[in-house]
Amino acid sequence: MAYTLEQYTALQAAIAEGALTVRYQDKSVQYRDLDEMMRILKLMATELGLNSNNDGGRRYASFSKGY
Template identity: 40%
Template sequence: MAFTLSQLEALEQAIASGELSVKYDGKEVTYRSMDDLTKAYNMVRGSLLATGQLTESSRTNRGPSSLAYFTRD
């Protein structure tokens, strides 16, 4: 089965909110536990990484970053 980025994003949102139901592309899936949901997320993410649709650097939960540099005069 080919997975999509929208499926991965739906799984991420469900994990972040603590919900066990995931909706994407007009479909809904309800997982039995957070462990099952996390396993599904890891499977979809691994598949997307393997097929090149996702790269390690393209997906991060970090926001924009900046560097502050201070000097004492």
């Protein structure tokens, strides 16, 4: 299935809100649980070529104190 970035961001928003229903455009998808949503989010990220390590595409810098 070809996912869109709009679907990806809608699913991310629903997860952040704690909702099991995702709405985008004129469509609505009901998920069973958070685990299912996270699996689909990872699948979407992989298909879209996004960072698929479940951090939502964010990268965190690590800093050393240099001791």
